[in-house]
Amino acid sequence: MAERMGFFTDTSICIGCKACEVACKEWNDVPDDGFVFRATSYDNTGSLGADTWRHVAFIEQRAPAGGDGGEGIDRWLMSSDVCKHCTHAACLDVCPTGALFRTEFGTVVVQADICNGCGYCVPACPYGVIDRRERDGRAWKCTMCYDRQLGGLEPACAKACPTDSIQFGPLDELRARAEERVTALHEAGRPEARLYGESPDDGVGGAGAFFLLLDDPEVYGLPPAPVVTTRDLPQMWRWAGGAALTLAGALALCFGVPSRRRG
Amino acid sequence: MTREQAMVPEAEFRSYYGQPVIKAPIWHEPHMPVYLYLGGLSGAASTMAAAALLSGHDRLGRTARVTAVLGAVAGAGCLVAELGRPERFFNMLRVFKPTSPMSMGSWTLAAHSALTSLALAPTITGALGSVAARSASRSAASRSAVSRRSTSGFATRVAVTPPAFAIRAAVTPPAFRPARGSRWSGGFHGALSGEGAVGALVAGLPVAGDAAVVVSALTGPLMATYTAVLLADTAVPAWHAAHRELPFLFAGSALASAGAAGMLGTPAAQAGPARATAVLGAAVETVAGAVLERRLGLVGEPYGEGRAGRLLRAARALTVGGGLLAAVAGRSRPLAAMSGLALTAGALCTRFGVLAAGRASAADPKYTVVPQRRLAEEPEETP
Numbered sequence: 001m002a003e004r005m006g007f008f009t010d011t012s013i014c015i016g017c018k019a020c021e022v023a024c025k026e027w028n029d030v031p032d033d034g035f036v037f038r039a040t041s042y043d044n045t046g047s048l049g050a051d052t053w054r055h056v057a058f059i060e061q062r063a064p065a066g067g068d069g070g071e072g073i074d075r076w077l078m079s080s081d082v083c084k085h086c087t088h089a090a091c092l093d094v095c096p097t098g099a100l101f102r103t104e105f106g107t108v109v110v111q112a113d114i115c116n117g118c119g120y121c122v123p124a125c126p127y128g129v130i131d132r133r134e135r136d137g138r139a140w141k142c143t144m145c146y147d148r149q150l151g152g153l154e155p156a157c158a159k160a161c162p163t164d165s166i167q168f169g170p171l172d173e174l175r176a177r178a179e180e181r182v183t184a185l186h187e188a189g190r191p192e193a194r195l196y197g198e199s200p201d202d203g204v205g206g207a208g209a210f211f212l213l214l215d216d217p218e219v220y221g222l223p224p225a226p227v228v229t230t231r232d233l234p235q236m237w238r239w240a241g242g243a244a245l246t247l248a249g250a251l252a253l254c255f256g257v258p259s260r261r262r263g
Numbered sequence: 264m265t266r267e268q269a270m271v272p273e274a275e276f277r278s279y280y281g282q283p284v285i286k287a288p289i290w291h292e293p294h295m296p297v298y299l300y301l302g303g304l305s306g307a308a309s310t311m312a313a314a315a316l317l318s319g320h321d322r323l324g325r326t327a328r329v330t331a332v333l334g335a336v337a338g339a340g341c342l343v344a345e346l347g348r349p350e351r352f353f354n355m356l357r358v359f360k361p362t363s364p365m366s367m368g369s370w371t372l373a374a375h376s377a378l379t380s381l382a383l384a385p386t387i388t389g390a391l392g393s394v395a396a397r398s399a400s401r402s403a404a405s406r407s408a409v410s411r412r413s414t415s416g417f418a419t420r421v422a423v424t425p426p427a428f429a430i431r432a433a434v435t436p437p438a439f440r441p442a443r444g445s446r447w448s449g450g451f452h453g454a455l456s457g458e459g460a461v462g463a464l465v466a467g468l469p470v471a472g473d474a475a476v477v478v479s480a481l482t483g484p485l486m487a488t489y490t491a492v493l494l495a496d497t498a499v500p501a502w503h504a505a506h507r508e509l510p511f512l513f514a515g516s517a518l519a520s521a522g523a524a525g526m527l528g529t530p531a532a533q534a535g536p537a538r539a540t541a542v543l544g545a546a547v548e549t550v551a552g553a554v555l556e557r558r559l560g561l562v563g564e565p566y567g568e569g570r571a572g573r574l575l576r577a578a579r580a581l582t583v584g585g586g587l588l589a590a591v592a593g594r595s596r597p598l599a600a601m602s603g604l605a606l607t608a609g610a611l612c613t614r615f616g617v618l619a620a621g622r623a624s625a626a627d628p629k630y631t632v633v634p635q636r637r638l639a640e641e642p643e644e645t646p
Contacts, residue, residue, distance in 0.1 A: 040280045047282060057279060094496060096366035097351075098358040116354045117347015119289045120365045123497040123625060128285040137347030218632045221279030225639040229496050229503055230362055236492045236506040243491070243510030244484035246547070248310055250518055254539035255314035 004106030005149065006171035007158065007209035008178050009080055011220075012185060012193060014165040016042060016078035020054040023160035027145060028053065031133070047221065048081055050133035053142040054157050055081045057220050079220050080166060082157070083108070083129045083142035084197055085208030086228065091121035091130050091141075093230040099139075106171070106208055107144040115139050126204065126226035144208070171208060178212060190214070196222065203227030276636060278628040285498045287625035288618065291345060296614035298341040299490050302372070303517030303610070304524060305334025306486030309379050311521050311540065313480035316473060323537055325386050326528035328476065330521065331483070332379040339376055364492040371489060375482040382479055384472035388465060487517035494621065500631055501624030502617075504562045508555035509617070515551055516610045518544025519582060522589065523606035531594045538589045538599070541606055545586025548613065549579060562630055565623035566616070574616030581609030 024030060033051035038044050041058035048055045059077040085107045092100040092108050099114035100121060110130075117137040121130045130141040145155035153159070158168035167174060175198050185193035192214050197207030203226050217224050278284070288295075309331035315324030343352045356373060360366035488510045495506035502509070518540050525537025552575065556563050565571055585605030592598035624630045 038280075049286075059279070090498065093362040094365065096358075096360060096363045096369055097354040098360065099354070114351075114354060114357070115348070116351035118345075118355070118365060119347065120363070120493075120497075122286045123288040123499050123502075123621070126285065126498040128283065128498075131286055132289050132347050134347075139347075216277060218277050218284070218628070218636070219279065221282055221284060221628075223284050223631055223635055225635040226498070229498050232503070232506060233362065233364075233492070233496055236364075236495050239507045240488040240492045240510040243488045243514040246511065247307060247484045247487055247514040247518055248480065250543045250547070251307070251310050251314045251540060254543060255311075255318040255320060255536045 002104045004171045004208065005144065005169065006085065006106075006174050006207075007082060007144070007155075008167045008169075008174040008212070009082065009209065010165050010167065010178070010181060010212045011077065011079035012181075012190070012212055012214060013163045014056070014078040014080055015163055016056055016058055016076075017162060018056050019160040019162060020080050020157035020166055021045060021052070021056060023156040024054045024142075027148070027156035028143070030140075048083070048127075048129045048131075048141075050131040050136075050140040053082065053140075057081060059215070059219060061215075075214075077214055077219070079211065079213065080157070080161075081220070081222070082209050083144070084127055084204065084210075085142075085144060087200065087205030087208070088228040088231070089204070090124040090126060090228045090230055091139075093228070093233075094120045094124045096120060103146055103149075105144065105146070105149055107146065107149075108208075109143045109146050110139055110141060112138055112140075124229055126223055126228065174210075178210070181212060185212075203231070276629055276632045278632060281628065283626050284628050284631040285625050287622045288497070288499065290618065292615065292618065294341045294345040296611070296618045298338045298345070299513070299614040299617075300516075300520065300611050301334045301338035301341065302490055303487045303513055304520040305331045305338060305375065305379065306483040306488075307514075307517035307521035307540075307544070308334060308524060309375065309382070309476070309479035309483035309486075311525060311537070312382060312476050313483070315536070316476050318536075320533065320536055322533040323525055323529045324476075326525055326537075327521065328379070328382050328386055330524040330528065331479065332376075332383055335372065335376040335379050335486075339372060342372070364489060364496050368489045368493055371482055371485050375479060375486050378475045378479040378482060381475035382472050384468035384475075386472075388468050484514070488514050494617065497621075498631075499621045499625045500562045500634065501559070501565045502621050504559050504634075505555050508551050508558070511551035512548055512555060512613065512617075515544050515547025515549070516582075516613050519548055519586065519606045520544070520610040523585065523603035523610075526589065526592070526599045527603040531592070531596055531599055534599065538592060538602075541589035541602065542586050545582045545589070545606060545609075548582050548609075549586070552579060552613075562624070562634060565620040565627075565630070569619070569623055571616050571619035571623055574612045574619055578609045578612035578616055581605045581612060585609055 030053060031051050033045060033049060036044060038046055041060050043056065043058045045052050045055050057079045061075040061077065089108045092102065096118060097114050097116055099111045100108060101111065103109050115138040117132055117139065119132050119139070121139050122132060130139050132139050148155055154168040158166045167177070178195055178198055182193050182195055194213055195210060196213050196217050197210035200206035213220060308327045312324050312327035312331055315321070315327055343349050346352060355366070355369040358366065359370060491509035491513045492506070494502040495509055497503060522537045522541025522544055526534050526541060529537060556566050566575055585602045588598055588602035588605065592602055
């Protein structure tokens with residue numbers, strides 16, 4: 001396997017230009033995701049989905065924690081969200097056809113010629129990333145531009161980002177760079193800066209795409225402490241096994257097996 | 264942890280414009296909940312058929328076999344229709360993947376459908392046999408004459424070819440059994456004569472069918488409970504947190520469904536064990552549902568609210584009512600029918616209700632954010 005590649009999205013320098021959203025759609029030929037005025041700041045895309053593989057969140061905060069609570073916009077948060085390409089990926093674990101697979105770059109990709117649209121990956125993802133494209137019937141999500149990577153190019157979103165808020169590279173290097181950046185921000189008087197998804201010890205074994213955030217993850221629509229659902233799968237099967245034995249035992253009891261065998 | 268969750272004050276949390284964090288299950292109604300019902304029905308019915316075979320409840324066993332195969336085939340149809348690309352159904356059997364409950368379920372369903380279909384064989388040959396036996400007795404011919412008459416053809420050979428009469432005798436009701444002597448002599452004749460290739464194949468069916476029934480007692484309980492793992496193995500808080508109770512809820516519901524089918528499809532005099540199964544299943548389903556809502560606390564709220572709450576309250580009333588009716592029905596045909604219909608409706612309401620609860624749980628970011636926020640702030644807390 002080649003080196004594990006990833007995204008580090010530094011939201012402290014995101015300017016909300018949505019070049020990543022556009023570049024992703026152009027390169028990957030992603031259909032439109034509806035033209036809806038959502039009245040959620042400058043965000044009319046809403047969330048990640050089958051037709052949105054990069055999503056820029058806009059949060060206009062009037063009275064942030066510790067702020068003066070005055071009129072007007074105190075702070076404007078922007079963040080480009082993307083598939084996390086988890087180390088322990090629930091979508092990949094639960095896919096019954098093998099359509100989802102782990103690439104040589106450590107990313108998680110759907111094979112469109114295999115996916116039969118069962119929809120199981122959709123509620124399995126703890127981040128709400130992957131979704132089924134209803135007019136197409138199959139599940140779609142970010143591939144971290146698998147085709148561009150095979151050709152030695154960086155993904156379209158990272159390429160198009162004008163501020164290098166989206167950085168692409170070997171995951172180990174990105175993690176080291178992110179630590180330095182957080183330290184620098186703390187020293188510059190921004191104690192709210194924190195990394196999200198960088199730790200291999202978290203519930204998904206560390207994300208292949210991680211973030212530097214300036215507020216709690218849930219403010220950006222991210223789960224605060226996601227856990228891959230399959231972590232508990234052995235325990236689930238044990239309870240199901242108990243229930244299955246109960247069912248068989250109940251029937252044996254009701255039929256008096258084997259004491260009432262009739263000639 | 265459970266205690267704390269049961270006594271939380273109104274949860275305060277932050278979110279992105281109140282939008283859900285996770286995607287709600289996209290599975291459709293009625294396909295998905297109806298499959299959950301049919302899979303459970305088929306699984307419990309096949310296990311019931313095995314119990315009936317081993318205990319000699321022939322008439323009830325036949326109802327159970329028919330129920331099992333109908334449930335499995337109709338359920339598989341629902342699953343295929345549910346896919347975004349139905350023509351790619353067979354991709355389900357492309358890999359064998361223990362980390363995917365849907366993969367395990369697909370293989371279980373495939374094996375279970377085959378077994379329950381094969382299990383019908385003795386019933387079919389038995390029915391053919393009864394026709395042939397009646398025509399044979401009407402013709403009043405001698406045993407050897409019957410077996411040699413070429414015009415009596417296929418059906419007669421089926422009737423008089425008993426390879427494993429001991430098992431078959433347990434399955435075929437006495438009224439349908441031809442005289443044992445005629446089955447012996449005819450069987451040997453049919454199997455030994457050159458025309459007997461089809462006959463020998465048909466002769467093997469009852470044995471294979473009974474063997475299939477016995478093996479389907481292994482796939483059946485899995486069919487009835489794997490769907491609970493299927494739901495629990497998601498990021499949907501109300502499902503994942505309920506991974507202990509859901510299998511018992513579904514197992515109880517499956518027992519009640521199969522008991523109901525047994526009561527509806529079998530004369531009351533021979534449906535005693537089906538009534539007992541219905542009562543026991545209704546009890547298990549009711550207790551599991553009550554425990555689920557009590558233990559889950561905040562995350563379990565969707566089971567009691569909105570559409571899910573209405574469906575699950577209806578399910579409980581129907582299940583308790585149906586179970587009580589089954590307990591007092593005795594030989595009363597109308598009471599048994601009312602009980603069977605109530606339990607079936609209750610089992611369906613349970614499945615629709617659980618799906619609705621999962622959707623509501625995914626749609627409200629509260630159920631995703633609040634428990635995770637607690638976990639993040641008290642990481643050393645052990646459940």
